[in-house]
Amino acid sequence: MNTDLILSNISKHVTLNAEEQRLLTGLLSEESVKKNTHLLREGEPCQYLYFVNSGTLRAYCLNAHGKESTVMFGISDWWITDMHCYLNQLPSMVYLQAVSSCEVLKLSFDDLNSLLEEVPAFNTFFRILMQKAYCREQLRMIENLSIPAFNRYENFIQKYPLIARQVPLKHIASYLGVTPEFLSTARSRKD
Amino acid sequence: MNTDLILSNISKHVTLNAEEQRLLTGLLSEESVKKNTHLLREGEPCQYLYFVNSGTLRAYCLNAHGKESTVMFGISDWWITDMHCYLNQLPSMVYLQAVSSCEVLKLSFDDLNSLLEEVPAFNTFFRILMQKAYCREQLRMIENLSIPAFNRYENFIQKYPLIARQVPLKHIASYLGVTPEFLSTARSRKD
């Protein structure tokens, strides 16, 4: 199991000593997901927090008419899950799908809680992770409310160039809240 | 200074002993905001995290054309600030305005950091606060993407009945991402 990336990810914010690192890595397990298959489906228990070692994931939900809305993407070095349902141990509201084949590490809710209790630095790390996630989501909301669709697309490819290269346009459209047709025509008009 | 509400707010998630409570309350200061005045304006340093003792606040930002977008509301027993700019000590991107006259408690960034470092339970509290804020914001985003405008309004008044009673319709419209005119006509069509 490759834990280099996850340890380096955590070390960007807090310092774990060797023992704490062993405690963490001992709680992780790895999973492979083939392209276009699901790691999690709506309604299933949301048991794990995932860390992406390689590949690209997408979280999406379906509305009453079956329309997909992309909630978030997860690329290498990102954390992903249905956070609300994970933290409250509720059935998932989202699908987690591999856009390309992935290697992920996963951490169960009970194991997360052990870490949060026993390793103060990990508690701090997770706080920082949530701070950043909150601010990012709030900024996304503000941009969705205040700037027109096409500028949001330009914004997106500038902010997430790696994701923009790795996922089909239609998923970006559903992340931005527009149809793929609209995004396609808007794009051809502007460049 | 009335610290009952804030201590009870925190005690919903973690337990602070008497000394920790004194440490916290010693770092707070209070401020009154008159109706329609600003606690913070775009571009000003975002120095404080606010806890609302009484009254109603609104965070909003202006886009390039001067259109207001309501980022969040803050009613009694809520925490509010421009979190991204506060945590990164950047000039504020939002305005914080009193919808009705308010009494707030405020905590500076440096003092927050002392608390996070010195009081593990407060670190945990703040983590939980950020978890909930993230999940709430993500759910808002999902709903904005996946359900039509009028249903979002019904959703809102069901989820936040207190806010719905305390703020003008136009602010709710700008929170939901529609015009007041649209919300007004939609409302009259459905009930």
Add this chain to the structure above:
DNA sequence: CGTCTATTTGAATGTACTCAAAAGCGGTGG
């Protein structure tokens, strides 16, 4: 090379917007 999916293009439609004006409502002062 053929199949499947993604993207592009276009026409018709609809939803939500802008702009303008009227009505409602609350607070203030005469």
Add this chain to the structure above:
DNA sequence: CCACCGCTTTTGAGTACATTCAAATAGACG
């Protein structure tokens, strides 16, 4: 207590932007 003023909400007409649906083209993958 009523009249006036300012702000919010409502109403309506015309418009723009993004959608749906359908079909053609392009790309990716086995």
